[in-house]
Amino acid sequence: DVKVTQSSRYLVKRTGEKVFLECVQDMDHENMFWYRQDPGLGLRLIYFSYDVKMKEKGDIPEGYSVSREKKERFSLILESASTNQTSMYLCASRDRSGANVLTFGAGSRLTVL
Amino acid sequence: AQSVTQLDSQVPVFEEAPVELRCNYSSSVSVYLFWYVQYPNQGLQLLLKYLSGSTLVKGINGFEAEFNKSQTSFHLRKPSVHISDTAEYFCAVSDKGGSEKLVFGKGTKLTVNP
Numbered sequence: 001d002v003k004v005t006q007s008s009r010y011l012v013k014r015t016g017e018k019v020f021l022e023c024v025q026d027m028d029h030e031n032m033f034w035y036r037q038d039p040g041l042g043l044r045l046i047y048f049s050y051d052v053k054m055k056e057k058g059d060i061p062e063g064y065s066v067s068r069e070k071k072e073r074f075s076l077i078l079e080s081a082s083t084n085q086t087s088m089y090l091c092a093s094r095d096r097s098g099a100n101v102l103t104f105g106a107g108s109r110l111t112v113l
Numbered sequence: 114a115q116s117v118t119q120l121d122s123q124v125p126v127f128e129e130a131p132v133e134l135r136c137n138y139s140s141s142v143s144v145y146l147f148w149y150v151q152y153p154n155q156g157l158q159l160l161l162k163y164l165s166g167s168t169l170v171k172g173i174n175g176f177e178a179e180f181n182k183s184q185t186s187f188h189l190r191k192p193s194v195h196i197s198d199t200a201e202y203f204c205a206v207s208d209k210g211g212s213e214k215l216v217f218g219k220g221t222k223l224t225v226n227p
Contacts (some may be wrong), residue, residue, distance in 0.1 A: 003203055004156075035217075040122070042203065042219035043157075058214070092167050100145055100207040104156035 003027070004105035006091050012111045018077045019078040021108050023091030031094040031103065034058075034066065034072035036087050043090065049074055050096075114208045115140040119218035120183065127226050128196055134189040134206035134221045147185040147205040148178055157203060159190070174198065199225045 004025045013019050025032065030051050035043040035058075045058030048067040055066050063085060067075045074093075078085055088109050092102040114191045120135040138144065145164055149157040161172025168180040191196060204218040 006156075040219060043217040045214060048214070058161070092157075101159060101162060102157075102215060104149075104158065106154075106156045 002091050004103050006089075006108045008108050009106065010109050010111075012113065013081050015082060016083050017112075019074040019081050019112075021074070021078075021089055021091075021109065021110070023074045024072050025093040025103070026072065027093070027095070027103075028052035028071065029093035029103075030071070030096040032068065032090055033092040033094070034064075034074065034076045035090045035092065036060065037090055037107070038087050046076065046089075047101055053093075078110075081110075083112050086112045087112060090094055115144065115208060115214055115216045117204050117206050117218035119202075119204055119221050121221050121224045122219065123224070125193055125224045125226060129193050130202075132190065132194050132198075132223065134202050134204075134223065136187045136189065136218060138185050138187065138204070138206045140185075140206060140208060143209045145207050145209060146178075146180060147207075148172065148176070148187075148189050149203045149205060151201045151203065154199070160189070160202070166220050187200075194223075194225045196225050196227060198223060 007022045033048040034046045049055045049068040065077045089108050091105040118137045129215045131180045147162045148160040149192045150160045151157045161170050163170045163180045171177045176191050201220045203220050205215050
């Protein structure tokens with residue numbers, strides 16, 4: 001089974017701090033995604049990556065950046081955290097040959113005070 | 114661009130009752146359709162998918178969904194629910210040939226009561 005691991009399940013940060021959310025997948029998937037989940041809004045795509053060192057903006061990239069230096073790792077970076085970035089963040093990966101079937105991590109719940 | 118509408122944000126039912134979670138989509142091209150489930154404090158996991166072929170799709174845990182092209186719907190059904198089915202359910206769509214992005218609905222919270 002594909003495993004997508006988000007190392008930090010719960011984080012509490014202060015406004016203005018730089019935040020790194022890490023995601024690692026173990027099945028050699030080319031594509032990786034970061035979503036944000038908020039009550040009543042569903043999942044919204046922040047950034048995705050088709051391959052190493054490649055990144056594409058999703059629907060809500062403002063205030064975020066990403067890094068994909070190795071195929072298995074996709075990091076989401078909040079350069080200066082703000083309270084409106086308090087949310088659940090979900091990482092997912094996908095085999096390029098698959099019909100858009102995503103495998104998700106367990107999520108990272110971020111609280112910004 | 115695709116969009117997904119889940120018509121009910123919350124659905125309470127009693128154990129062993131049937132349930133239907135409704136999903137409508139809009140797209141100008143052929144689509145793939147998905148239902149994902151999220152149990153409390155977990156990520157999303159695939160429940161079932163429609164790629165092509167038979168319009169009735171069976172998934173895990175006794176769930177099934179029917180693709181209706183004329184009504185642009187993909188409703189999820191289970192004939193008899195269990196307490197353990199309490200979770201949030203997300204419908205999602207992507208087009209077959211162009212964008213590889215998956216567009217999600219806002220979710221339906223299913224609560225199964227004893």
